[in-house]
Amino acid sequence: MxxxxxxxxxxxxxxxxxxxxxxxxxxxxxxxxxxxxxxxxxxxxxxxxxxxxxxxxxxxxxxxxxxxxxxxxxxxxxxxxxxxxxxxxxxxxxxxxxxxxxxxxxxxxxxxxxxxxxxxxxxxxxxxxxxxxxxxxxxxxxxxxxxxxxxxxxxxxxxxFNHPGFIGPMVEGVLASLADLPEDVRAGAHLAFTTHSIPDAAADGSGPVAEHGGGGAYVRQHLDVARVIVDAVREETGVAYPWRLVYQSRSGAPHIPWLEPDICDHLEDLHGAGVPAAVMVPIGFVSDHMEVRYDLDTEATGKAAELGLPVRRSATVGxxxxxxxxxxxxxxxxxxxxRGQSVRRCALGELGPSHDLCPVGCCPARSERPAAAGADSPFA
The missing domain is CATH 3.40.50.1400 (Rossmann fold)
Incomplete structure (x- = not known):
């Protein structure tokens, strides 16, 4: 700024x-x-x-x-x-x-x-x-x-999502989690960036109309944040840790496609591939609310324990x-x-700062309902 x-x-x-x-x-x-x-x-x-x-x-x-x-x-x-x-x-x-x-x-x-x-x-x-x-x-x-x-x-x-004040604490959390892993598995660890799974259709329609399709803005934004964190961790440690964006907390009907893979399935895949350890990085969550405390700290960590896979969960921004x-x-x-002034907008990664005013067709509603604070707002 x-x-x-x-x-x-x-x-x-x-x-x-x-x-x-x-x-x-x-x-x-x-x-x-x-x-x-x-x-x-x-x-x-x-x-x-x-x-x-x-x-x-x-x-x-x-x-x-x-x-x-x-x-x-x-x-x-x-x-x-x-x-x-x-x-x-x-x-x-x-x-x-x-x-x-x-x-x-x-x-x-x-x-x-x-x-x-x-x-x-x-x-x-x-x-x-x-x-x-x-x-x-x-x-x-x-x-x-x-x-x-x-x-x-x-x-x-x-x-x-890409503001330095949001990403910086997460980078620090990943570094702390890696340092907390046993030394003999640390260098071979993988990073699992986690966020809330949503229906494929909702992901494809996220963001402005020009960004719809292929996971939409939702997936692109998370991938951009993950890349920024990986690059920052590499600069600090000298290690290019392998990583993947994965999902958690699915709650929809089984016949409706949702974003995958699930974090627990991913941990099984890592273990099966001989990966020695993993750090779960909840980039999709601002704080340690229930979907972090249960879905990651309880369920996913329990799955890792069953597999014998050392895992750590890095901190949210809070x-x-x-x-x-x-x-x-x-x-x-x-x-x-x-006020009509020009101002520099802070943003890391490739996507740049997001829009101030949600345009018409941005993250379309499941049904027609008025929404405030956007180009289609019924309120001045």
Whole structure:
């Protein structure tokens, strides 16, 4: 970004608030089924089945780590803003559990704020990682409108998958995980970059229309991040570790094609090929929420133990101060752009910085629903 000693480029105006927008998660056993009902609303899944699905949460006392991690990120953001001399309130709202998005936006409005920058805790382009959050914003704005409240303008900050403040902590995590492997297997280890599996059709339609097909922006963005991390690790260690992008947390019907291979299948393939060790790198996740703690730390690590394959799981970004600084960077670059100023946008890899405004046809909806903060937004 532009030099921070320029006071004009430390100005968040026209924004008068930042909203952290996340997925949400249960915070006790009694929350689990109601939370899953929110997540699966409209799909007609019986409560008995949801209780079975919720077994992962019950293993951890019915508590998802995501809300605590969002609180830590809020603290990191407020500390970073204060240190940079930025006086901007930071709010937090979730899609599927308290604090709910509509309640958070209502609080923003009642506190007198009218121009809100939104940071979603999802770094990549996809329907569930971007447009669905925009649909939720539109639903919340419609609810406030029905209550007769003034509507704030909401602008979603761009995708940050390739921002140095997002990638840097992950590189450090991979290096730490490699160093933690037994020395006799370290040099032969493979890197397994993991992200959430989504239906092939959703992947193919991710990103702007020009990027559709062949896994779309979703796959291309993850591959670009993986290459950047591999190159950085090679520079630090002198070793070009073999790697592959793999997937986890599939939840769809068996007859619908989803992105593959699954991480557990990949670990079996590595073991069968005589690979001595692996590092699982969850590049698709901002923090260690349930799909990291269970799907990787419990299920995939258990599979590796059955195989006798030494594995380590590298850290997610979480509330790392570099990530908080990256969010400040994204906010200030967008603010400067909205004021008509030219600003350098930080991005590593080959894809460059993402768009500010999602164009029409970007990550198309499963069904026609209004979405805020895009070129097709029904709200000014």
């Amino acid at each position: 532009a030099e921070q000693h320029d006071p004009a480029l430390r100005d968040p105006a026209p924004y008068d608030a930042l909203l952290l927008l996340s997925f949400g998660g249960p915070e006790g056993p009694d929350d689990v089924v109601p939370f899953l009902e929110n997540v699966t609303r409209g799909r007609g899944i019986p409560r008995e089945r949801l209780r079975e699905v919720g077994g992962h949460y019950f293993l951890f006392g019915g508590v998802s780590p995501i809300n605590a991690q969002n609180r830590a990120l809020l603290d990191a953001l407020r500390e970073d803003f204060a240190g940079a001399g930025i006086d901007l309130p930071v709010y937090w709202g979730n899609r599927n559990w308290a604090p709910y998005l509509t309640d958070a936006l209502r609080e923003v409005v009642l506190d007198g704020h009218r121009r809100v920058a939104v940071l979603a805790t999802s770094a990549y382009a996809s329907y569930s990682g971007c447009r669905q959050y925009r649909e939720n914003l539109a639903d919340a704005l419609s609810a406030l409108e029905a209550e007769g409240l003034p509507l704030p303008r909401v602008d979603k900050l761009r995708h940050y 509330a790392d101060p570099r990530f908080a600084a990256a969010i400040r960077d994204l906010l200030l670059e967008r603010a400067a752009t909205e």
